[in-house]
Amino acid sequence: MSATAGTTDPSGQTGDREAVETFLSDPASYGLGDESVERIDTHVATVFLAGERAYKIKRPVAYSFLDFRTLEARRAVLLRELELNRRTAPELYLEVVPIVADEGRLRLGRPLGPDGAPAEDGSGRPVEWALVMRRFDQELRFDRLAATGRLDRPLVERLVDAIMAVHQTAERKGKPFGGAAYLRRVIAENAEDFAALPEVFPAERVGRYGAAVGGAIAEVAAILDARRAGGLVRRCHGDLHLANIVLWKGEPTLFDCIEFSEQIANIDLLYDFAFLLMDLDCRGLRPLASAAMARYFGRSGQSASLRALPAMLSIRASVRAKVTGLGLSAQRDPATRERDRTLALDYLAAAERYLEPSSPRLVVVGGLSGSGKSTLARSLAPALPGPLGALHLRSDVVRKRLYGVAPEERLPADAYSRDLSRQVYELLLAEARMALVAGWPVVVDAVFARPAERHAVEVLAADLGLPLEALWLEAPSATLKARAAGRAPDASDATPAVVERQLTRDLGQIAWPRLSAEADSEAVAAAARKRLGL
Incomplete structure (x- = not known):
């Protein structure tokens, strides 16, 4: 079904919209009384913010991916929206109520019962249905936090943890959902919707893009199908951009998931997560996208699937381009409409950019605890060329994953035995190898105190035919100990006592270029970028 901009209800039951x-x-x-009501329009819904509540009604429209033209379809989809969003935001999603025509006047009716059936409501008849939500502070939506500079790395990492927790418990799905076939279908539907908007998207350009993204999916089809076979296609949120996340009672809370399409919602976990990465990046927040990627892959260990991520990012951006274009008809303000037209083309440009070839590059940051390795690695990763910069891999996070705990949870002393540390380094470099083979630049962050550890990463670079771009950070012992003592909750468990033991260890000959880490982090990062030619 091609896109239509507001087809009326063929049943004749909507009354006067x-x-x-x-x-x-x-x-x-x-x-x-005198309070105002704020209105928000999207391509599929209109939301009215009134007092402590928000009332959402669906627009009677049909697109290639949904059909809300009948009153019954809108009732059913609002009930599904209520059910699904209570998984992640039970305090925000309250009930579905009818808007009743009664003796020539409209009023709000009684909520639907648990079985979705209308309650007895006098002589009135429903002419529309509304989802009632608890109103929250719009300034605490993550897109608003991002726009006002209040979105930082710790909050993004907490958001990633929340998403992964939802993914962990989500219902597993197999065929016909997910896999390469699903993304091919998305590409075809996008092409259909792009074609319905020639005044926004030039036909020749979208044709070239469609061919390119189709080729990208063909190259990673085996990975996508293997992920489905491995249980990584599940009932996801489906629409994970920043405007659908709010800081509710101090916690990142997902809302407004996809409720109208099982095909769109039963997807690969990485494709679900890719929407967040794309949205952060397209908002000019690549360092936060890089931090989110590091958190996700550090905790999941799915580096082997990185080859599929650029195509996923591209399709996510193209979907956002399409949806923004489709929403132009709902915008009543000419200036807003023109702004969104430009935004739609910007998303299409991002979709094209994510498909550009990327080259592997191996950057290694070593040094004793407290030298600022992770701070430097976080700074370098988004600066490296690549779809989202480099993947930051950190030994401390790998160690916590082996123990099955969150990165900030402290481990006992025996977690740092020589045998276990050897396992950590082997896994760290194995994941770096997988990412590099997938074509991604990588920044590896670990102490590398033992000559064998440094030799192993040198061998990795030689095996892959890559130059090893290594930096060894050093600072006075007092500085190292002070940083370890003053560290905020972090994946590193190093204390001043740990630093003292490292200082007494024979590190052997260190041939890597040395970089003073005594200065502030910005100065160290500037020196490192200069050394690496960034």
């Missing part, structure tokens, strides 16, 4: 919207825009409809 303009009257419904006027009713929901009136503070008196909610008994609010």
Whole structure:
């Protein structure tokens, strides 16, 4: 079904749509007195923010991916939206109510019962349905936090943890969901919707893009199908961009998941997560996208699947381009409409950019605890050329994953035995190898105190025919100990006592270029970027 911009309800049951919207825009409809009602329009819904509640109604439209033209379809999809979003935001999603026409006037009816059946509600008949939500501070949506500079790395890492927790418990799905076939279908549907908007998307350009992204999926089809066979296609959120995440009671909370399509929601976990990475990157927040990627792959250990990520990022950006283009008809303000037209083309440009070839590059940051390795690695990763910069791999995170704990959870002393440390380094370099073979640049961050550890990463570079770009950070012992003592909760368990033991160890000959880490982190990062030619 091709995109249509507001087909009316063929059943004739919607009544006067303009009257419904006027009713929901009136503070008196909610008994609010002089308070104002704020309206938000999207390509598929309109939301009215009234007092402590938000009322969402679906637009009677049909696109290639949904059909809301009948009153019954809108009722059913709102009930599904209520059910699904209570998984992640039970305090925000309250009920579904009818908007009732009663003796020539509209009013809000009683909520639907647990079985979805209408409650007895006098003589009125429903002319529309509304999802009622608890209203939250719009300034705490993650897109607003990002726009005002309040979104930082610790908050993004907590968000990644929340997403991974949802993924962990999500229902597993197999065929016909997920796999390469699903992404090919998305590409075809996008092409159909792009074609319906020639005034926004030039036909020749979208044709070239479609061929390129189709080729990219063909190259990674085996990976996508293997991930499905391995249980990594599940019932996901499906629409994980920043505007669908809010800081609720101090915690990142996902809302407004995909409710209208099992095909769109039953997807690969990495494709679900790719939406967040793309959104951060397209908002000019590549360092935060890099931090999110490091957290996700550090905790999941799925570096072998990185080859599929650029195509996933590209398709996510193209979906956002399409949705933004489709939403132009819902925008009543000409300036907003023109802004969104430009944004749609920007997303298409990002979709094209993610498909550009990327070259592997191995950067290694070593040094004793407290030398600032992780701070430097986090700074370098987004600066390296690549779809999202480099993948930052950290030995401390790998060690915590082996123990099955969160990166910030402290481990006992025996977790740092020589045998276990050898396992950590072997796994760290194995994951670096997988990422490099997938074509990604990598920044490896570990102490590398033992000559054998340094030799192993040198062998890795030689095996792959890559130059080893290594840096050894050093600082006075007092500086190292002070940093270890003052460290905020982090994946590193190093204390001043650990630093003292490292200082007494024979490190052997260190042939890597040395870099003073005594200065502040910005100065150290500037020196490192200069050394690496960034």
